[in-house]
Each structure stands twice: as structure tokens, then as C-alpha cells.
Amino acid sequence: MPADPLPPLHLSAPASTVDRIVEELRRALFAGEITAGTPLREQALTDAMGVSRSTVREALGVLVAEGLAVREPHRGVHVTSLEAEAVHDVVTTRVVLESAGVRAWADAEPEARARVRAALGAFVAAARAGDDPGRVTATHLALHRAIVALTGSSRLLGLADAVYAEIRLALAKVDRMRRDAPQQIANHEELVALLESGDTAATLAALRAHLEEAAESMLLALELDPDAD
Amino acid sequence: MPADPLPPLHLSAPASTVDRIVEELRRALFAGEITAGTPLREQALTDAMGVSRSTVREALGVLVAEGLAVREPHRGVHVTSLEAEAVHDVVTTRVVLESAGVRAWADAEPEARARVRAALGAFVAAARAGDDPGRVTATHLALHRAIVALTGSSRLLGLADAVYAEIRLALAKVDRMRRDAPQQIANHEELVALLESGDTAATLAALRAHLEEAAESMLLALELDPDAD
DNA sequence: CAGTGTCGGATTGTCCGACAATCTGACACG
DNA sequence: CGTGTCAGATTGTCGGACAATCCGACACTG
Known part of the structure; x- marks a missing residue:
């Protein structure tokens, strides 16, 4: 008889750069450090966080998908604001x-x-x-x-x-x-x-x-x- | 006379490249040209559709957000089975x-x-x-x-x-x-x-x-x- | 002065090429 | 038969580049 078939284990993958950016932005949002309506410029975030623009863009995409931010074509992403x-x-x-x-x-x-x-x-x-x-x-x-x-x-x-x-x-x-x-x-x-x-x-x-x-x-x-x- | 204040009009933005890729992938999915479980390789899509890998990546992100595909870190994106x-x-x-x-x-x-x-x-x-x-x-x-x-x-x-x-x-x-x-x-x-x-x-x-x-x-x-x- | 045309800077959308990290499968080894 | 190793494939991230588009300022016209 095989000892124990091993209990189900799961390993959480180390957070990707994108994940960490999203996490940081979320934190800043909920802490009120970034207020509703604020535009999130790609270049500014790139400089501020020391990552490439591609990565920032992807992170912004996640935020938009989550509804915390809104993207308007050619106008950029800004924090969701409730009227x-x-x-x-x-x-x-x-x-x-x-x-x-x-x-x-x-x-x-x-x-x-x-x-x-x-x-x-x-x-x-x-x-x-x-x-x-x-x-x-x-x-x-x-x-x-x-x-x-x-x-x-x-x-x-x-x-x-x-x-x-x-x-x-x-x-x-x-x-x-x-x-x-x-x-x-x-x-x-x-x-x-x-x-x-x-x-x-x-x-x-x-x-x-x-x-x-x-x-x-x-x-x-x-x-x-x-x-x- | 004060002509009409203009009825509310809305103009739909011309579809971005990412949108067109997503649309095409959706079509292929429902047409059965891509079956459930098939991996969606970035390079392959890049070649097949004549766009850059960055753009393909973004499109895949949209598909994943929509639940039509699943991403596993470092393993890629594959089609979810439309059960x-x-x-x-x-x-x-x-x-x-x-x-x-x-x-x-x-x-x-x-x-x-x-x-x-x-x-x-x-x-x-x-x-x-x-x-x-x-x-x-x-x-x-x-x-x-x-x-x-x-x-x-x-x-x-x-x-x-x-x-x-x-x-x-x-x-x-x-x-x-x-x-x-x-x-x-x-x-x-x-x-x-x-x-x-x-x-x-x-x-x-x-x-x-x-x-x-x-x-x-x-x-x-x-x-x-x-x-x- | 209101309204309109034009211009330049800022920003995004897309492309390209590159490299390290990671995964996968095969193969050699004990 | 299980394990270590390695090469190729693929992804994650980077940096730079350029056209398209948007925005605000400014000059022009009547």
C-alpha cells in the first residue's frame, strides 16, 4: 500500500512584475494616494516604478479589466470616478x-x-x-x-x-x-x-x-x- | 429660430488592431477552426496575422479577461473548452x-x-x-x-x-x-x-x-x- | 468678439529586436 | 526504473522607435 497519496498541494507562482505593479496601484488607489479621475500616464508610471512601458501598459489593462480604471482610445487611462x-x-x-x-x-x-x-x-x-x-x-x-x-x-x-x-x-x-x-x-x-x-x-x-x-x-x-x- | 439643439449622437471609434485580433480569434473559436484546449502561441499568431507580438499579447489578455482563454504563467494561453x-x-x-x-x-x-x-x-x-x-x-x-x-x-x-x-x-x-x-x-x-x-x-x-x-x-x-x- | 483654421507638444497605439527566466521533452546515466 | 542534465521552445520583460491621434494655444477672419 502506498503510504499517503500526498494531500493536494498548490504552489503560488512568484508574483510577476505586472502583478506587483497592479498590486501597488491598487494599494495607492484604496489608500487615497491617487484620487478618482486622476489620469494614469504610461510614461510617468514607467519612470516612477522603473519598469518598461510595455509592462505598465499590461498592468493598466488589468486595472481596466477590473473596472478600477477606464481606458479611452488615444486619451489614456484614468481612475474610475463615480458620478x-x-x-x-x-x-x-x-x-x-x-x-x-x-x-x-x-x-x-x-x-x-x-x-x-x-x-x-x-x-x-x-x-x-x-x-x-x-x-x-x-x-x-x-x-x-x-x-x-x-x-x-x-x-x-x-x-x-x-x-x-x-x-x-x-x-x-x-x-x-x-x-x-x-x-x-x-x-x-x-x-x-x-x-x-x-x-x-x-x-x-x-x-x-x-x-x-x-x-x-x-x-x-x-x-x-x-x-x- | 434656434435650430434643434442636436439630438444625442455617438460615434464608434474605428476598431483598434487589438480589437480586430480579438474579433478574429473569437470568430475562429466559434467556427471551430480552433478547438478547445489548443494552445495559442504568441509567435505563431504574430506570424499568422502579420502583427507584432506586443499586440498579440494584449489581445490574448483580452481573451483571457473575457474567459474565453486561460493563461498559465510561463506556459502560455490556451483555449477554454466551451462546455x-x-x-x-x-x-x-x-x-x-x-x-x-x-x-x-x-x-x-x-x-x-x-x-x-x-x-x-x-x-x-x-x-x-x-x-x-x-x-x-x-x-x-x-x-x-x-x-x-x-x-x-x-x-x-x-x-x-x-x-x-x-x-x-x-x-x-x-x-x-x-x-x-x-x-x-x-x-x-x-x-x-x-x-x-x-x-x-x-x-x-x-x-x-x-x-x-x-x-x-x-x-x-x-x-x-x-x-x- | 465669436467662430474657425492651423500648429506643436504630449500621449497613445503599434512595431521591432533583444535577452533572461522558465518550461518541456529527450537523452544519458546509475 | 528512477534521476540528472541539457538543448530548444516559449514566455516575461526590456528599450527604442515611429505614426496616429488628441489637446491646448495661437493666429486669422468676418
Whole structure:
């Protein structure tokens, strides 16, 4: 008998230069060192980071694919900025995508449901601990993502990710200045409780209300935002 | 008199080289000229298409971002297998997006509703005339697109476009070999009639049935095993 | 002065050639 | 039969180059 067939192991490849550039840009974005709307010039980044323009271009492509930046032909790449109108549009989109997840709750894989519960737990823990605000935002988004994942569709999840990427920056700002963490926790706990209850209509209503309220907070955060605190 | 303030016009930028490469690769993929799992070598594509390797690399990045191909570090990019599972996934996604349009019918802008009727007319005309099969597919997709547009959300429309881009060529193949044009016309006319009737539930059911049937045709056209759950 | 044509610098899109790092398969070796 | 080694193929990154395009300033016209 062969001893152990070896447990499944996986080795993460050493980060490529492109990955490191993307990572650094992401960090600067979320830290607020690069504000919304700022153009990301290829030559400037090339000089600043000591890599070739080809590599910078590829990194910018990744950022654009993630929705954190936008590319306009012959005009360059600039950091995604949310207009008020866009915020409402995002709400409409999120309502559609996440409602699909809510409707799928009953027929969803048990693991998918378990992942929603786990995501809720992680979010509550992070929000209660009041750690790293970035971590709160990440777990918050992860919860909403898990709801979309209830549909079991990788494409829907991908579409949702595109939307989340767009609002991640604004949401991070909201989470950073939000004083009502307990209220947020309660809202999400209620949402999941409604899901578990099986009352789809009520859940949908609560979801829509929650998303619209979140949009309000985002608009507020975006407006009364001179710069550093 | 103060002439018209000019209606909103938009000009589509001429396709970049990268776009044309991506388009050509997509075509080859759906045409079966490149089978699933085939590695896409940069040098080979460079030679075959008469463009530089940098450009090919960027195009491959787009394909990977779209999920049509996979990149493994230092090993290259290879075509993902368009499994039957993917087709079902697309149906789920389309049902969610287009159902949102159906639900929005009552509250939609009158122009948006008018555009659905116009799209239906164009599709029926093209299908009846049996013209250019490409035109049939275009008007067909335009109709479904118009339904999503009922939501009034540019983002939802953008997400739908991403999905349509992925299936456009497969759908063209279906439209080309489909002998049941009259049936197709009837289906879509019924769908819009249900919309007009205001019976949302019935419309949603018809939509789902239509999309699932379309998926069957697509699987058939792609010669895939229709069984996957 | 409003509107229009023109010019130059800045920036992107694409191309080319190069090289190190890494992967793959074959082959020799114990 | 398993292991070490090596050459070729392929990718990742670099640097430089040039045309196309965009942007702002400026001169011109009526």
C-alpha cells in the first residue's frame, strides 16, 4: 500500500512584475494616494516604478479589466470616478443581480448558502472589531458577492464583480467614515435572517431598501469629501 | 429660430488592431477552426496575422479577461473548452438580465418601449425576408438588447452586451442553420404581445422558455452534448 | 468678439529586436 | 526504473522607435 497519496498541494507562482505593479496601484488607489479621475500616464508610471512601458501598459489593462480604471482610445487611462447618476445606476444593477441570488436561495447548493452565512460572520467580526477599514469593506463586499453566487452562475458572479470593482473605492471611503457600524451589522444580519426564513418577497424588499440606503451614504461620502482627514 | 439643439449622437471609434485580433480569434473559436484546449502561441499568431507580438499579447489578455482563454504563467494561453455547462450558465445570466427588463416594462420610458416594438419589427422583417443571415442575427440580438434596455440602466445594458458578445457568433450559426424562421418570428411576437398585455408572470415564463429553447438550439449547432447539470 | 483654421507638444497605439527566466521533452546515466 | 542534465521552445520583460491621434494655444477672419 502506498503510504499517503500526498494531500493536494498548490504552489503560488512568484508574483510577476505586472502583478506587483497592479498590486501597488491598487494599494495607492484604496489608500487615497491617487484620487478618482486622476489620469494614469504610461510614461510617468514607467519612470516612477522603473519598469518598461510595455509592462505598465499590461498592468493598466488589468486595472481596466477590473473596472478600477477606464481606458479611452488615444486619451489614456484614468481612475474610475463615480458620478451621482452612476451611483443610482449601480443600485439598479445591484438590485437586479443580488435579487437573482435571493430568488435562488431555495434551490441553491447547500455550500453556497453556507458561504453566505460564513461571509456574514466574517463581516460582522470585522465590523465589530473595527480593524483595518479595508478589511471591513472587503468582507462587506464578499457578503454581497456570496448572495449573487447563490445563482450558481459564474458569469453572473463575474458581472457582479465588475460592478463591485467600480464602487469599491467609494465604498471603502464610506466604510472608513461610517460611524454606524452596529446599524450596518444589524441590517445585514436581518437580511440573512430573512433569507433563512424563506420569505422571498420580504427579503427582496429589504435588499432593495438596504442598497438604496447604501447609495445615499455613498453619495454623501463622495460629496463632503475635501481630501485627507 | 434656434435650430434643434442636436439630438444625442455617438460615434464608434474605428476598431483598434487589438480589437480586430480579438474579433478574429473569437470568430475562429466559434467556427471551430480552433478547438478547445489548443494552445495559442504568441509567435505563431504574430506570424499568422502579420502583427507584432506586443499586440498579440494584449489581445490574448483580452481573451483571457473575457474567459474565453486561460493563461498559465510561463506556459502560455490556451483555449477554454466551451462546455455545455457554459451554455447553461449563459442562459441563467440572460434570464436574469432580460427578466429585469420585463419587470421594468410598466415603469419604463415610453421611448424604451417603443424601441422594443421597433426592434421586433426589424427582426420580423429581416427574418421574413430571409436576407443576409447576419442581419437576422443582428436584429435578433437587438431585440433582446432592447428588452434589457427597458431597465434604463446603462450598466445592465453593458453587462448584457458582454454576454451577447460571447454568444454572438454561436447564435449566428444557429440562425444560419435554423429552418424554423416562422416559428422564431411567432415566438418573439408572442413575447412582445405578452409584454404589452401587462401579464408580467406569463411574460417571464415565456422568456425563460424561449431562452432555454435557444440554448438547446445552440448546443445542437455547436454539436455539444445537451446534458449537463 | 465669436467662430474657425492651423500648429506643436504630449500621449497613445503599434512595431521591432533583444535577452533572461522558465518550461518541456529527450537523452544519458546509475 | 528512477534521476540528472541539457538543448530548444516559449514566455516575461526590456528599450527604442515611429505614426496616429488628441489637446491646448495661437493666429486669422468676418
